Amino acid sequence: MNTIESIIDAVYQGQRISAESAEILYHNGPLLTLANLADHIRYKKHPDPVITFVVDRNINYTNVCISKCKFCAFCRPLAHEDAYVISKEVLDQKIQETIDLGGTQILLQGGLNPDLPFSYYLDLLSHIKQKYDIHIHGFSPPEIEHMANISGLSLRETIKQLKYAGLDSIPGGGAEILVDQVRCHVSPNKCDSKTWLTIMETAHELGLPSSATMMFGHIETPTQIVTHMMRIRELQDKTSGFTAFIPWSFQPDNTHIHVRKATAWQYLRVLALSRIVLDNIANIQASWVTQGDKVAQLALSFGANDLGSTMIEENVVAATGVHFRLSKKDMIRLIHTAGLKAAQRNCTYDILQWLS
């Protein structure tokens, strides 16, 4: 019997949830019950009441993008007056600042710029690695597909060369909702869901870990949210290469999708469901960038065990007019006032430093 009670009971006992049951739970589980289940699972996985985060900076090497996703407020066409490709001087300065602020990694992402050859990316990586001792978390699957297209190399060969040039891990962006029916509306020119998953699978096989994200709160249905989670779970069963899952809600201002912003209520439900469904992913991140510090703190009771990063610089969400800022000090306070311990981690979730 697939009643809500039996589902809740099965999850509580530690059983894996089916797509059908996940959807029933999403629709009918009271918010605090979802939190209760998610929190229960979180503490089984991580018995220590610790919340981690990484100190890093987003570096967007270009805002020129041919993808033209409807949810994006950051991209510019090639000839636009605001179009840019980062110079080495600015790049170096940004990395040095990150290191000076105790940062251990950079998140290197950009648009699908038709003017940049594959050598640009390899050169970017080896330049950084030669000068700095810093972890490069870079190039989401749509960028890797784009590089494969311009280089004429296979996906595997493209990733191999990136790794050889210095890439350490891959961010989970560009997943949006991993259902092509949704993608062909919101991001028609971006890689399809199968390619996204293949790139991640290949990267994991080549020893590059990655995160996975989900952007919800636009045109998707709850069934599609669950499908997305199931696809991530299946791949993780095969590769164990995902370090974390990060759901975040679409920010509609300055974009071409006109919907009401997802509420905090919906965000917390999706977050808790992520923890419940993704029983094979160790870390679930709260998104303070889209939710603000108060809801991010609550997320720590709804299944999240990580606050992502301090993001010394963030441009993409900021382009939608959402400007939540959180200093390292504020982040620690947020963790402590929730009665939890704070720690700075690296990209693979090893604790570097306890913070008081």
Added chain:
Amino acid sequence: MILSFKDKQLYAIKEKIETNTRLERTDGITLYNTNDLIGVGALADFVRRKRHGNKTYFVYNQHINYTNICKNRCLFCAFARDRYEKGAYIYSVDQVREILTQNKRSHLKEIHMVGGIHPNAPFEYYLDLLKTIRDVCPDVHIKAFTAVEIDHFSTISKLSLSETIKELKQAGLDMVPGGGSEVMSDRVHGELFPKKIHRKRWAEVMKAVHAEGLTSNATMLYGHIETIEERIDHFIQLRDIQDETNGFTAFIPLAFHSENTKLSHIAPTSAYLDLKTTAIARLMLDNFDHIKAYWVMLGEKLAQIAQTFGADDLDGTIIEEKITHSAGAKSSKGLTRDQLMHMIRSAGFEPEERDAFYQPVRNNE
């Protein structure tokens, strides 16, 4: 309720709640000290649903702050000005008339009017404010003047409390807001608001208000220097008054905003403290009908979540909030009815538009 409490101490409190046993001071302290936020929420949600089911109330209201000139100068306030200070203002009766007639809002059900303790304005001024509002908006309920202001009126008019309240009532006052008690602790009073009336006087005024047949709200300003024990004692003092008069309608926890105050070094309240305070208020104040999530101070996102942490009321549209925004609040200055109803519906609750007395309002739209 929920499957299991992370903090096993909560089972004993659950037992009390299910058997309608009044919580004690020590229970309140346990609830504040626990890290089991979801457990505390579940307890409060149980009580909230027993009283109000799936309904969340809201009101189409408007705030009027008639003056920011105030001789009390409490340390936590960013709104008050001295009489000749830059930015000081006092509305004339005509200005208030103009504010109300400028944008006549057909849905308007409640005016919330409070102001500073002005050193010179005569009692007649306040009566005229009420009469003017009554004249412009005959069908709107006037909720105005905290206990602090009423005490001041009694001093300047040389009337007894009950006569003062009678006059206000005659001029149009329908209900009294809950501000001015801050935290009912002698220590906090001495440190933060020594010039404002003492908690005993606040209770006296409220009892007199209730004795004249007017209802009122009650509040607590939390998140500054007060201790957990002081918060719980505040709840118990309110609960005792309510046992005596039954005149309180709603309790509203007020999250302290420190920007531009003399306490600007104090960090903003955490979401945990905000939701715990809402929930513990619901649990301790067993003789109060309503617990409000005041979105101006909580922010819209947290106010929405507070609906499952004991709150059954989201206050209202407000239109031009001044006091908390002087202290750096990042929330909107007003919300539309549509936005409020969306906050309620998208959380699975049923919006119930009300008047000041929690009577349902029928809107012909």
